[in-house]
Amino acid sequence: MPESILLRWVKDGGIHELEAYRRAGGYEAARRVAEGMPPESVIDLLVQSGLRGKGGAGFPTGQKWKFIPRSAPVKYVVVNADEGEPGTFKDRALIEGCPHLLVEGIIIAALTIGAHKAYIYLRKEFYKGRRLLDAAIAQARSAGMVGDRIFGTDRSVEIVVHSGAGAYIAGEESALLESLEGRRALPRLRPPFPAQAGLYQQPTLLQNVETLCHVPAVINLGPERYQELGPPALFSISGSVVRPGVYELPLGTSLRSMIFEHAGGLRPGRRFKAAFPGGSSSALVTEADLDVRMDYDTLRQAGSMLGSAAVIVMDDAADIVEVIARTVEFYRDESCGKCTPCREGTIWITQVFDRLMARRGRTEDLALLESIAAGMTGTCFCPLGESVPPSLVASLRHFRGEYEHYVADGSAHAH
Amino acid sequence: MAAQPRLAALSERARAEIDRLAGLYEHRQSALLPALFVAQDEAGYLTPEALGAVAGALALPVQDVVSVASFYHLLHLEPVGRHVVQVCTNISCMLNGCGAVVERLQERLGASPGETTPDGRFTLRTAECLAACEEAPVLIIDEDRWPRVTPDGVDALLARYR
Numbered sequence: 284m285p286e287s288i289l290l291r292w293v294k295d296g297g298i299h300e301l302e303a304y305r306r307a308g309g310y311e312a313a314r315r316v317a318e319g320m321p322p323e324s325v326i327d328l329l330v331q332s333g334l335r336g337k338g339g340a341g342f343p344t345g346q347k348w349k350f351i352p353r354s355a356p357v358k359y360v361v362v363n364a365d366e367g368e369p370g371t372f373k374d375r376a377l378i379e380g381c382p383h384l385l386v387e388g389i390i391i392a393a394l395t396i397g398a399h400k401a402y403i404y405l406r407k408e409f410y411k412g413r414r415l416l417d418a419a420i421a422q423a424r425s426a427g428m429v430g431d432r433i434f435g436t437d438r439s440v441e442i443v444v445h446s447g448a449g450a451y452i453a454g455e456e457s458a459l460l461e462s463l464e465g466r467r468a469l470p471r472l473r474p475p476f477p478a479q480a481g482l483y484q485q486p487t488l489l490q491n492v493e494t495l496c497h498v499p500a501v502i503n504l505g506p507e508r509y510q511e512l513g514p515p516a517l518f519s520i521s522g523s524v525v526r527p528g529v530y531e532l533p534l535g536t537s538l539r540s541m542i543f544e545h546a547g548g549l550r551p552g553r554r555f556k557a558a559f560p561g562g563s564s565s566a567l568v569t570e571a572d573l574d575v576r577m578d579y580d581t582l583r584q585a586g587s588m589l590g591s592a593a594v595i596v597m598d599d600a601a602d603i604v605e606v607i608a609r610t611v612e613f614y615r616d617e618s619c620g621k622c623t624p625c626r627e628g629t630i631w632i633t634q635v636f637d638r639l640m641a642r643r644g645r646t647e648d649l650a651l652l653e654s655i656a657a658g659m660t661g662t663c664f665c666p667l668g669e670s671v672p673p674s675l676v677a678s679l680r681h682f683r684g685e686y687e688h689y690v691a692d693g694s695a696h697a698h
Numbered sequence: 699m700a701a702q703p704r705l706a707a708l709s710e711r712a713r714a715e716i717d718r719l720a721g722l723y724e725h726r727q728s729a730l731l732p733a734l735f736v737a738q739d740e741a742g743y744l745t746p747e748a749l750g751a752v753a754g755a756l757a758l759p760v761q762d763v764v765s766v767a768s769f770y771h772l773l774h775l776e777p778v779g780r781h782v783v784q785v786c787t788n789i790s791c792m793l794n795g796c797g798a799v800v801e802r803l804q805e806r807l808g809a810s811p812g813e814t815t816p817d818g819r820f821t822l823r824t825a826e827c828l829a830a831c832e833e834a835p836v837l838i839i840d841e842d843r844w845p846r847v848t849p850d851g852v853d854a855l856l857a858r859y860r
Contacts, residue, residue: 369788369827407772408784408828410841443722448731449771451826465730465756467769483724521790521831528832563789595789595831609792617826619769 288500288515289493290531293380299415301422304383310428312502313390317434320502322353325395329498331506333514337373338363338454338491339562339591339666341579344498350478351396351486359487360393360401361463361477362495365447365454367406368562369613370593373517374492376529378405378412382419386442388495390428391502393440396488403444404459416444451617455665456489458619469621470665493517518577520546522596523553535581539573542596553598557681561590563610564670566677567603587673603682604689607675608636614671625668628659632671644690653679707747708755712740716755726756730766734773743774771826779814779821781859783807784838787824790831795848799835800824802849806856820859 287294291307298304316325330345351358362385366374378385389401405413420442423429431439445463447453453462457471460482481487501509509515513533518541521527525547532541538558542548549555557567560577566587568575575585582589597606615629632655635648656672663669679686708716715736719729733756737748744767753760767773783803787796800811807815807822814821830836833845839859847855 366829367827370790370831371827372829372831375829406829408825408838408843411843445728446732446735447770448734448773449826450769462731463728464725465727465758465766466762467766519831521834522793527790527834559789593831595793597793601793606789606792609787609789613788613826 287531288504288509288512289377289384289496289517290380290529292384293376293529297380299382299419301383301419301426304381308503309383309499310387310423312499313387313394313428314434315502316391316394317436317438322395322397325391325502328501328506332497332501332509333506334494334497334501334509335579336491337493337497337517337591338456339368339564341589344490344494347478347490348392348396348488350476351488352479353397355397355486357483357485358396358398359482359485360389360396360398361460361482361487361489362389362401362403362492363454363456363459363489364403364405364409364412364492365459366409366492367451367454368564368591368593369610370519370521370559370562370595371591372519372521373529373592375406375409375412377492377496377517378409379415382412382416383423384496384499385416385492386419386423386429388498389442390423390433390440391498392488392490392495394438396486398488399439400441400443402463402482403442404453404463405444405446407447407449409446413444413446420444450619451613452619452665452667455667458665459489460487467619469619470667516592519591519593520596521594522558523549523598523601524596525550535576535578537574538568538577538594541577541594542573546596549596549598553600555596556599556601557597557603557678559593559595559674561588562593563595563613563674564588564666565590566673567681568677569681586677603678603685604636604639607678608633608640610674611636611671614667618667622662622664622668624659624662625664625671628655628663628668629671631655632675639686639689642689642692644686646690648690649679649683649686707741707745707751708737709740712736713751713755716752720756727758730756730758730763731770731773734763734767738774743777777814777818779819781819781840782821782823784823784825784828785811786826786828786830786834786836788827788831790827791835794834796835798849799837799847799852802852803856806852820856 326348334344335341393401450468452458453468458468462468477487477489516534518530530545579589611632615633618625620626656675660672716733719732720726733752737752741748753763809815809822811824
């Protein structure tokens with residue numbers, strides 16, 4: 284097992300006290316940046332590290348920081364801690380395990396782009412995380428690392444924790460900004476992108492929790508060593524595995540190795556059936572894909588995506604029709620209703636599934652599902668609606684027999 | 699002042715807290731969600747008076763405040779029980795047996811998801827993925843997350859909340 288970069292802070296109950304974090308080398312990267320490491324150098328390290336956004340889109344982090352206009356007088360850092368993509372729990376684990384790691388990443392980001400204020404948009408349901416983050420920020424403030432004149436310099440970084448109110452769509456970056464401004468979480472038209480006009484129409488660096496937690500390691504280790512160690516990524520592995528959990532593994536680890544070497548394999552007597560490799564928005568993969576490298580490009584070529592690296596594993600006891608039905612219900616309930624393909628499409632699809640599950644399905648229903656999925660592809664205003672077709676279409680391709688079984692009034696269960 | 703009677707729906711302390719929250723942002727409207735929770739925590743749910751008071755405190759049109767409040771799952775425009783039980787029913791929890799947990803809860807509470815027990819003690823809800831899939835099936839009661847819940851563990855769990 285390679286040296287751990289992120290989980291070392293989280294394992295064995297984690298590190299919550301400032302002194303313990305500092306003794307282990309915490310806040311050293313932030314100190315170096317505060318004491319005069321030029322922003323270009325920080326950004327160069329990020330570019331060379333190859334770090335990409337861990338929220339789902341995988342955008343190169345260094346490039347994102349570069350997009351923030353240097354000359355703008357007011358800028359913000361906004362942290363997307365509204366983790367909600369089904370199957371994803373790595374950000375929650377980081378916040379609960381070592382809140383100081385996120386705080387340090389935020390300080391570095393704010394100093395580098397020249398922002399004086401950062402907001403953490405935290406999922407309301409992260410009650411424990413909220414208490415721990417508030418405590419960590421208070422400790423860092425007392426120690427002169429958050430607030431005015433941090434690290435004895437003339438620079439200031441304020442951090443405010445802002446709890447959401449229960450809306451999956453608020454995890455979409457532009458909807459998050461709307462919500463943070465005190466409105467309904469409806470996605471914004473882009474461009475302009477947050478880097479030009481984000482929070483309060485000012486240039487805004489929006490990053491996922493895990494992404495910022497990688498930043499101190501990139502600075503401390505240097506991009507070469509960071510690359511050699513993986514590059515590391517957190518995978519949330521859950522579903523029908525013996526040891527579900529957050530695993531830090533090199534990008535490109537195979538699904539087979541994740542399930543059978545790391546997550547304890549399947550329960551006795553069970554056989555692998557399918558997995559979502561990157562949250563419920565990613566197309567299902569099957570046994571034929573067990574040896575595919577789990578990285579951005581390979582999964583894309585395989586017709587799926589790494590997304591938030593949330594691996595949901597299903598064994599042969601899983602009913603694929605039921606799984607997809609539940610997934611679409613979720614998107615229907617969480618659709619903000621702004622655009623028609625998403626609002627209506629998710630309703631239509633769940634109506635077909637209701638019919639199938641009630642054993643009243645019609646032969647033409649499978650083609651109808653494909654047709655609605657095609658109508659939603661590329662037509663939705665934001666990624667929420669676009670998340671529905673991939674797994675639906677993949678399930679119809681790989682597990683058509685189970686759908687036909689429902690239509691033929693049989694149960695797709697246990698063969 | 700016309701706004702005074704509306705503000706009276708919230709205590710002095712709640713109004714001071716909303717003012718403090720508004721100061722954390724460049725625009726006071728950003729404090730709307732946190733302010734709504736202050737009002738909800740005090741009144742139990744967002745009564746028309748509480749919504750009006752929040753609107754007054756942040757100088758927002760009350761219809762905007764109602765529109766925002768109605769968008770989010772965790773803001774209640776109707777009365778809820780003293781304890782809110784939220785069961786995750788997303789894929790990982792489903793694969794690990796949340797269906798049986800929901801059934802047992804329904805049976806014990808005599809309430810379906812979305813309903814409140816007649817004694818006003820519990821409101822049962824299903825929830826979006828709670829980002830704790832390694833603890834599936836998982837549920838949240840008020841602010842506490844409970845991991846690996848079994849149908850047989852439901853009684854002991856409910857007994858902790860009076």
